[in-house]
Amino acid sequence: MKAAAFDYVKPKVLHDALSLLAEAGGDAQLIAGGQTLLATLNMRLSEPSILIDITDLAELKGITLVGDQLRIGALVTHTEIEDSELIAKHAPLLKAAAPHIAHRAIRNLGTWGGSLAYGDPAAEWPACSLAMRATMIIQGPSGERRISAKDFFIDLYTTSLEPDEILVATEMPIATSGAVFYFHELARRHGDYAVVGLAAVAQKQGDILSNCAFTFFSVSSKPVMAIKAQDLVNGKKLDEESIGKAVLAAREEIEAMADLTNSEQVKEHLIGVLLERGLKHMLA
């Protein structure tokens, strides 16, 4: 199908983009990579009156190290994350996750910020930002505000972003020595949305993991942390028995939602499968 008619503007500075957004009063749609938006426009699932192209905004670009924080601009593409040496060194979880996002032609345009702001529960970046304890940096009419990933994702495609706000960048603590991670998603075909996915990070000392974050995606209406499983693992010597307990806890605490082809029971089972693999991988 073809998109319905809309107007298009490409502001040069953030201030102008915010003004345009405010003027449009909820009838505008921001476009960055457009890799979800264009499909929905083509299918007429969304019909904004105006697109505000934010790809010229310098404040939203680049991957930089700010002290012990890694700043990733909202306009950074999946491919830039996949190919970045800074990411490989300081946030290897993201490098591992990037190739799982769709296909290269889509990764060349799709953006970090777009994926976070869209809040798809099956997407990789919301789960990774949660596991990496990222902070979202948001600009609105009244200035900048910051909110943790934990509080940013509210529900299905729903974040704390207001219609007159723009996600500018994120900051996350860089991986320190002893940091381990695991990323995997089970999908029917490479590049498809995951049936279940896990983004996990921890600190490792011998066979003890601490400061764990186990974030599952494609299981519920937003990415979810397996907090009880994390508590069972944190600071304790891990063996077959304790791994088994953590797996059980994760299966119990996450209320899996069925999708078109996979039942709650399948998802619940796979949550455990991934956690067991992840724990063994991080201990190895």
Next chain:
Amino acid sequence: MSLKKQISMTVNGILVNAEIEPRKHLVDFLREDLHLKGPHLGCEQGACGACTVKVNGQIIRGCLFLAVQANGAAVETIEGLTKSGALADLQESFMRRNAMQCGFCSSGMLLAAAELIEKQPKATREQVREWISGNYCRCTGYHSIVDAIIDVLEARAKGQKIKPVVAHV
């Protein structure tokens, strides 16, 4: 309010100026306005990869990119890349391996394969399969396409060319 926008871009090295509606995506612009029929329109929702073209040196989905977004960009299609010889050994290899049947996916498949060879010159068979998973082929079953790409990777690693199937006069 006029919804038409002035745009300017290079397409296969030639400067193009046009006035278009913002809603027109890049493949419709290339096919309908510029009569470049190499990029194909399959699903129009980013799933099939038949519309793959290059913008500023990278492959993209032409149906998920507006022509107005390409304002100021360098666009390349199978037509230009064939003429420049950039895809010559891949195209020879596709012929040698019979890596096409109806040809609908071929232009997208060749552009995707070319970026793989550029970015991952040591790609394994598994990595080739992963990379082209974004391009649907409903004829070949993919094996001959993977074989053709592997042949080019191996030939390049040895500094060799793929020998033409048909002698060019």
